[in-house]
Amino acid sequence: MIRSYLQTGSYPKLKKNWRPKAKQLTPDEMRLIDTIWKEKRFGARMVFHELKNRGEKIPLHKIHSYMLETSMTMSNPNKQKKKKRCRYERKHFFSLVHGDWHRISENHPHVIIWLDDASRFILSGGEFEIATTEHSIDTFKKTEEKAKEFNGTIREVNTDRGTQFFNVHGGKSRF
Secondary structure, three states: OOOHHHHHHOOOOOOOOOOOOOOOOHHHHHHHHHHHHHHHOHHHHHHHHHHHOOOOOOHHHHHHHHHHHHOOOOOHHHHHOOOOOOOOOHHHHHHHEEEEEEOOOOOOOOEEEEEEEEOOOEEEEEEOOOOOOHHHHHHHHHHHHHHOOOOOOOOOEEOOOOOOOOOOOOOOOOO
């Protein structure tokens, strides 16, 4: 793109037919959807899985749009609403700290990160072979020391309900 601009002096333009149009359902595929729906009265997702079990490959969104056109299903207005997201964004530093363990795969180490909610600043973290309560406590102590460097004290901590933070059997956990 940059080369074409330097050579011609004009800005590149978007191609109108960049993405090819998807193929429409064939009459045979429509008949298959109709027969499965008449047999079992499934919704689009279950029809998709039934077709898959029978060895047919028809995309789910095409099945759903066809079933909407033929009034086999109705659209659900509750699923078309914008989802409300709960994001924690505190105004003051160290009023809330998030902590969580993460692992990419079985071959990678466990990682814990402690993150300030207001600034999104990583206060501390570590890589360990095993995710344990002791490692959680040690890294959290480092987080508290880092907060003291900035003349702050941590008021609240937000973690998941993992076994490193909570006692599964009830009672108090060491964390």
